Structure formats: C-alpha cells, structure tokens
Amino acid sequence: MANTAQSKKRARQNAARYAVNKQRRSRIRTHLRAVEEAIASGDQAAAAAALKAAQPEIMRGVTKGILHKNTAARKMSRLSARVKAIA
Known part of the structure; x- marks a missing residue:
C-alpha cells in the first residue's frame, strides 16, 4: 500500500495510465478483429x-x-499478405 504522498500520486498516475492504455489496446484489437473477419469472409x-x-x-x-x-x-x-492472397 502506498504510504508517502509521492507513492500515492504515483499509484494514481499508474491507474490512470493503465486505463488509457487498456482502451488503446482494446481499440487496436477491435480493428484487428475487423480485418480478420473480413479475411475470413473472403471479401x-x-x-x-x-x-x-x-x-x-x-x-x-x-x-x-x-x-x-x-x-x-x-x-x-x-x-497485408493475407489480404493480398484472397484474390
């Protein structure tokens, strides 16, 4: 558990950064999933x-x-190689 003011602030900063990074990772995965589904459909x-x-x-x-x-x-x-290979 954080005791000093500095370590408490660090814990808050880490939590905020974790949340932002989690959103970014999720956004990237969503786009990758869309590509995978389009490749699977053959279009x-x-x-x-x-x-x-x-x-x-x-x-x-x-x-x-x-x-x-x-x-x-x-x-x-x-x-891109997999998308190109569809044709």
Missing part, C-alpha cells in the same frame, strides 16, 4: 478497407508505447 475489398482503417491504429499504438515497432510492422506485413 477482398472489405478486407482491404478494414486493413486501411487498422493501419493507423496499429501505428498509433507504436507511438503511444502500446506496441513495439517491429511487432506492429510484423502484424501489418502478415495481414
């Missing part, structure tokens, strides 16, 4: 549109420290 146009919407969210996750840049690049690469 390349929908999958490409979903991928185009997901890309900025993934990259925003990198700038905000939610994802590592190589992880984001790998996800984007694999998703």
Whole structure:
C-alpha cells in the first residue's frame, strides 16, 4: 500500500495510465478483429478497407508505447499478405 504522498500520486498516475492504455489496446484489437473477419469472409475489398482503417491504429499504438515497432510492422506485413492472397 502506498504510504508517502509521492507513492500515492504515483499509484494514481499508474491507474490512470493503465486505463488509457487498456482502451488503446482494446481499440487496436477491435480493428484487428475487423480485418480478420473480413479475411475470413473472403471479401477482398472489405478486407482491404478494414486493413486501411487498422493501419493507423496499429501505428498509433507504436507511438503511444502500446506496441513495439517491429511487432506492429510484423502484424501489418502478415495481414497485408493475407489480404493480398484472397484474390
């Protein structure tokens, strides 16, 4: 349990940051799920549109420290390859 004023403030800051990061992670996962569903349906146009919407969210996750840049690049690469393979 936090005792000093500084540690209490740190606990509050960590809780607030955790909540924001949780929302960001959820938003990224939602976009990724939309791409996965579009790929599963076999509709390349929908999958490409979903991928185009997901890309900025993934990259925003990198700038905000939610994802590592190589992880984001790998996800984007694999998703675009799968979307391209639908045709």
